[in-house]
Structure formats: structure tokens, C-alpha cells
Amino acid sequence: MCGIVGYIxxxxxxxILLNGLTKLxxxxxxxxxxxxxxxxxxxxxxVSGRLARLKELTDGGLTLPGTIGIGHTRWATHGSPSDTNxxxxxxxxxxxxxxxxxxxENYSALKQDLIRRGYEFVSxxxxxxxxxxxxRYYRKYKSPLxxxxxxxxxxxxxxxxxxxxxxxxxxxxxxxKDSPLIVxxxxxGNFIASDVPAILQYTRxxxxxxxxxxxxxxxNEIKFYNVDEELLEKTxxxxxxxxNAAEKGGYEHFFLKEVYEQPKAIRDTISPRxxxxxxxxxxxxxxxxxxxxxxxxxxxACGSAYHTGVMAKYIFEGLARVPVEVDLASEYRYRDPIFDxxxxxxxxxxxxxxxDSLAALRESGANGQKVLGIVNVVGSSIAREADxxxxxxxxxxxxxxxxxxxxxxxxxxxxxxxxxxxxxxAMSRDSYQALLDDLKRLPEQMExxxxxxxxxxxFANRYLAADHIFFIGxxxxxxxxxxxSLKLKExxxxxxxxYAAGELKHGTISLIEEGTLVVAISTQESxxxxxxSNIEEVKTRGAFVMALTSEDNRxxxxxxxxxxxxxxxxxxxxxxxxxxxLQLFAYYVSLGRGLDVDxxxxxxxxxxxx
Ligand code: F6R
Numbered sequence: 001m002c003g004i005v006g007y008i009x010x011x012x013x014x015x016i017l018l019n020g021l022t023k024l025x026x027x028x029x030x031x032x033x034x035x036x037x038x039x040x041x042x043x044x045x046x047v048s049g050r051l052a053r054l055k056e057l058t059d060g061g062l063t064l065p066g067t068i069g070i071g072h073t074r075w076a077t078h079g080s081p082s083d084t085n086x087x088x089x090x091x092x093x094x095x096x097x098x099x100x101x102x103x104x105e106n107y108s109a110l111k112q113d114l115i116r117r118g119y120e121f122v123s124x125x126x127x128x129x130x131x132x133x134x135x136r137y138y139r140k141y142k143s144p145l146x147x148x149x150x151x152x153x154x155x156x157x158x159x160x161x162x163x164x165x166x167x168x169x170x171x172x173x174x175x176x177k178d179s180p181l182i183v184x185x186x187x188x189g190n191f192i193a194s195d196v197p198a199i200l201q202y203t204r205x206x207x208x209x210x211x212x213x214x215x216x217x218x219x220n221e222i223k224f225y226n227v228d229e230e231l232l233e234k235t236x237x238x239x240x241x242x243x244n245a246a247e248k249g250g251y252e253h254f255f256l257k258e259v260y261e262q263p264k265a266i267r268d269t270i271s272p273r274x275x276x277x278x279x280x281x282x283x284x285x286x287x288x289x290x291x292x293x294x295x296x297x298x299x300x301a302c303g304s305a306y307h308t309g310v311m312a313k314y315i316f317e318g319l320a321r322v323p324v325e326v327d328l329a330s331e332y333r334y335r336d337p338i339f340d341x342x343x344x345x346x347x348x349x350x351x352x353x354x355x356d357s358l359a360a361l362r363e364s365g366a367n368g369q370k371v372l373g374i375v376n377v378v379g380s381s382i383a384r385e386a387d388x389x390x391x392x393x394x395x396x397x398x399x400x401x402x403x404x405x406x407x408x409x410x411x412x413x414x415x416x417x418x419x420x421x422x423x424x425x426a427m428s429r430d431s432y433q434a435l436l437d438d439l440k441r442l443p444e445q446m447e448x449x450x451x452x453x454x455x456x457x458x459f460a461n462r463y464l465a466a467d468h469i470f471f472i473g474x475x476x477x478x479x480x481x482x483x484x485s486l487k488l489k490e491x492x493x494x495x496x497x498x499y500a501a502g503e504l505k506h507g508t509i510s511l512i513e514e515g516t517l518v519v520a521i522s523t524q525e526s527x528x529x530x531x532x533s534n535i536e537e538v539k540t541r542g543a544f545v546m547a548l549t550s551e552d553n554r555x556x557x558x559x560x561x562x563x564x565x566x567x568x569x570x571x572x573x574x575x576x577x578x579x580x581x582l583q584l585f586a587y588y589v590s591l592g593r594g595l596d597v598d599x600x601x602x603x604x605x606x607x608x609x610x
Pocket of ligand 1: 302303304305306348349350351352353354357400401402403486487490605606607
């Protein structure tokens with residue numbers, strides 16, 4: 001987590017840094033800071049709280065002269081979100097200053113050693129160790145590059161760094177290991193950043209940094225080195241994103257904008273992969289024979305991406321008759337999984353930088369597993385390290401709570417399951433064709449649901465003061481419950497739980513009392529009577545039931561108090577429609593409670609720590 005930026009060029013640096021940090025706030029937003037060098041003095045301003053406070057304090061950066069600088073927006077790991085713990089961090093004589101994204105795992109031992117050597121610490125952060133360690137090696141070797149490589153060899157953990165040395169007024173030093181970092185190049189100046197949107201306004205020519213690489217930026221030149229200080233040749237990549245995709249475009253929140261972008265995200269993900277009614281996924285890198293040899297699929301991910309895996313299990317097993325295991329990346333990496341050469345591991349990630357998912361990928365690769373990444377951010381670590389990568393073309397997702405990337409991940413799974421189903425002979429060509437037609441219709445059906453959001457808003461407004469909300473469903477509807485519940489709790493701070501509808505009576509039903517809201521999802525025809533019985537069970541105990549079902553199940557109104565209908569589609573794809581009202585419900589509860597929908601407390605968009 002945390003976002004870093006750096007700029008060296010002709011313009012005043014601070015406004016550019018603040019602008020870049022605005023685009024990185026999704027990575028952390030509990031404190032922020034900038035440091036700018038005007039050739040005489042390194043000036044620093046940092047504050048706890050949102051970036052807006054820093055902007056106010058520096059009059060949008062105008063009070064800080066200088067054309068070279070670094071900036072940081074923080075998601076606290078070591079030390080509370082205070083002014084002192086905010087980045088940047090200086091060494092003692094204020095001649096070296098550092099911004100850092102990542103975690104220095106051996107910081108405690110390093111700190112003790114530095115204290116023994118007479119270094120004094122002012123913050124509780126792991127990052128301050130870097131500033132003092134750089135100082136120690138710089139004094140010894142007199143070369144900033146040598147000091148940096150020594151530090152890199154000494155520290156354990158992850159980092160993306162931006163560093164200024166007072167003795168080198170024309171340079172920014174930067175390095176990365178296991179935290180994202182890009183370097184941007186333009187005729188007017190050069191940049192470092194944690195992510196592309198931070199610099200997209202200034203340049204589209206970007207170098208992706210690999211692990212343990214160093215970049216030294218001056219006004220007209222960028223040099224890359226490895227830890228042995230050998231020069232590296234790197235080629236810039238041209239970014240062709242639409243810049244507006246990273247702006248709110250008239251919506252009050254990115255969340256709502258991204259909810260409305262879901263039909264497009266699905267279209268963009270499926271259309272390029274359907275040629276003359278045939279699904280073609282070249283990037284899968286597997287022949288039909290290889291697909292037939294797959295004995296098991298292992299889906300590994302975190303959070304909402306994990307929920308797409310739970311859904312994919314039902315879909316792959318139903319359509320392609322291939323066994324699927326789904327695991328949370330944070331569990332998988334430490335549970336000593338059993339590897340087998342016929343298992344296909346699929347790592348799902350919007351950001352492509354989630355630390356646990358990346359570690360799961362590496363663990364699988366080290367054990368000889370073939371790994372497919374389903375990733376949204378082009379050029380991210382998971383995309384680059386997986387054997388094959390299938391991109392979800394959702395575009396940049398800014399709101400911390402995912403919506404369109406989640407939907408695009410589901411679409412990627414639909415394509416894969418259909419492809420596997422046909423290749424493995426688990427479905428007839430006619431069924432394949434019918435499913436493909438349903439899949440192509442999904443974006444239009446989503447648009448129809450999104451046309452009417454007022455009824456959900458009105459309903460949500462009745463639940464602004466709820467303490468607990470339950471989501472229940474069976475099969476695919478259970479997978480949707482998991483996501484609906486997570487969306488609600490993360491942006492509304494209302495406690496909520498998702499339960500397999502049949503499981504409620506084994507304990508949790510004791511929590512249902514007069515007026516408890518239970519959101520019951522029932523899109524699966526064969527399970528409909530069972531879910532209706534479960535609704536009756538909670539109603540008998542006083543629950544208020546919001547039912548979410550297909551438009552031909554009107555008789556559900558006999559047991560529900562409020563019903564939302566979605567158009568009829570194939571049962572395997574119903575989740576993509578059912579999730580929309582649940583996202584809107586979470587949005588309007590959060591809005592009604594006056595919360596920061598796009599940046600909920602304690603969270604960050606890209607979770608690059610364990
Ligand atoms: C929830 C949410 C998170 C992410 C999770 C994985 O709205 O966004 O649960 O899904 O942190 O992130 P990625 O997909 O970037 O690996």
C-alpha cells in the first residue's frame with residue numbers, strides 16, 4: 001500500500017507531486033507528505049489525514065519552490081497515522097530524504113544496530129531505518145548508488161523508494177522490490193510513481209521496474225542499474241489508456257461511475273475473445289489436448305477476487321466437469337498445498353500487486369505449477385510473473401471497493417469455463433452456442449437493471465441505522481451473497497454476514513430478531529423452493545426480507561417484504577446481474593450514512609503487504 005511519486009524537470013515540482021498523489025490516494029490516505037529540493041535546501045511538508053490537508057497547507061504546492069521532489073500518500077503499517085510518522089523521512093542532518101511503499105521486515109534489528117551506532121529516531125516507522133542506513137553507507141562509500149545497493153542488500157521485505165541526496169541536487173534515486181514502481185519519461189521532465197494514473201497527465205512513456213532494479217533520474221536522462229551497479233538496458237512502454245477513464249466523468253463517486261461501467265467492462269472483456277461464435281483465448285497458451293489433461297483447477301485470490309473464484313467453482317464444475325479448489329491466497333501460501341502437474345493454478349487480481357496473491361503465484365511456480373493470471377492492471381507484477389495472463393479489460397478502477405473489475409473477472413471465468421466445457425466434451429455444441437448467446441446478452445441486461453436505481457436508493461435509506469444485515473443464498477447465489485455482504489460492510493461499516501441459506505439454521509439463525517434485514521438471493525431455478533423455505537424460516541423469527549430473484553419468480557412476494565427482480569438469463573451467468581442491485585444497495589447505504597464511499601476507512605486499493 002502507500003503511493004509514491006517523484007518528479008525532476010522544468011516545472012515547479014510540488015503541484016505536480018500533489019497532483020500525482022491525488023491519483024494514488026486509492027493506495028492509502030491516512031497521511032501525506034512531499035519534499036522538494038531547490039538546490040539549496042530540501043523542504044518538507046507532511047500531515048496526518050487526507051491529502052486535501054497537505055494541499056491546503058502548501059497552497060496546492062505553490063509555497064514549496066524547487067523543480068525536484070518526492071511525495072507520499074500513506075496507509076499506515078508501522079506507527080499510527082500521525083504527522084511524525086507520515087513520509088518523507090529524513091536522516092539526522094536532513095541531507096537524505098526517503099519515501100517508501102512496502103515493509104522492511106527486519107527493521108527492528110536494523111534499528112537497534114543503528115541506535116547502537118548513535119543514530120536517533122524520531123518516528124515509529126520502518127522507513128526511517130532506510131534514511132539512517134543510507135546515511136551510514138553514504139558516509140562510508142561516498143557514493144549514493146553504492147549506499148543504495150548496500151541498503152538493498154541489507155534490508156528484508158518490500159520496497160519502492162524515492163530518495164533525494166542533498167549532495168546530488170540534480171538526481172532522484174529510486175529502487176524497487178516487491179512493491180510496484182514505474183518510471184516515466186517526457187521531454188519536460190522525468191517521473192517515478194507507484195502507478196500509471198499518477199503521471200498519465202504528463203507522459204505516456206513508461207518503464208516498468210523489475211525487482212531489485214534501481215533508477216537514477218536526472219533532468220534529461222534516466223539510468224537503470226542492478227544491485228551490482230551494472231547498467232541495464234530498458235525499453236519504454238507506450239500507455240494507451242484513455243485519460244478520462246481515471247476521472248469521475250460527472251458521477252458523484254468513482255464507485256457509482258464504475259458500477260455503471262460494468263456493461264462495458266464485460267463487453268470489452270468478452271468481445272475480443274469471441275470470433276465467429278468461437279471463444280479464442282490465445283493468451284491461455286493451451287491447446288485443447290492440454291485443456292483435456294487438466295485434472296484440477298486451483299483458484300487463488302483475496303477479497304472480492306476470491307469471491308469470483310467461489311463462483312467459478314460452480315461454473316467450471318457445472319459446465320466443464322473439472323474439479324475446482326478455491327483458496328484465499330493468504331492461506332494457500334502457508335498451508336503446504338499439494339502440487340500436481342495436471343493442476344492449473346489461476347491467480348485472480350485486479351491490481352496484480354496483492355502481496356499474498358503474488359506470493360501464492362511464486363509458491364506455485366516454484367513447485368512447477370503452470371499459472372494463469374486473471375489480472376486487470378497491465379504490466380503489474382502478477383501479470384508479468386504468471387506463465388500466461390488473461391487481462392480483464394475493466395480499465396482503471398479507482399474506487400477502493402471493487403465493482404467493475406469483479407464483474408470483468410466473472411466474465412473471464414465464463415469464457416474459460418465455456419472453452420473448457422467444449423474442449424473436454426462436457427457440453428454439446430448447441431449448449432455452447434446457447435450459452436455464448438446468453439453471455440453476449442449480459443451487458444444489455446445489466447444496462448436494463450442499472451436504469452432504475454431509485455427503488456434501491458429508497459429501500460437503502462430505510463436501513464441506514466441497521467446494526468447487522470445478513471445475505472443468504474444457495475450455490476451461485478451463495479457466492480453472490482459473499483460479495484454483496486463484503487460490499488456493504490466495507491463501504492457502509494454495517495456488520496454483515498453471508499451464509500449459505502441452508503446453513504443458517506445450524507447456529508446463526510439465533511441472531512435473527514424482529515426487524516433484522518435478510519437479503520435473500522434466489523436466481524437458481526432448481527434451488528428456488530429450498531431458498532423460499534429458508535426465507536420462511538427467517539421470516540417466522542421476525543426478519544424483514546429483501547428478495548432478489550429472476551423476473552418470472554413473482555410468487556416470491558408471498559414470503560418477501562421487498563423484492564428486486566433481475567432479467568432471466570442462464571443460471572451460470574445470473575450472478576453478474578444479481579450483484580448490481582447489491583452494489584447499489586451498499587452505495588446508497590454508505591451515501592446515506594455520509595461516509596466516504598470511494599475511500600472507506602482502514603482500507604487501501606492495492607494491498608501490497610501481507
Ligand atoms: C473489495 C476489494 C478487495 C480486493 C482484494 C484483492 O471490494 O476490492 O477485497 O478484491 O484486496 O485485490 P486484487 O484484486 O487487487 O488482488
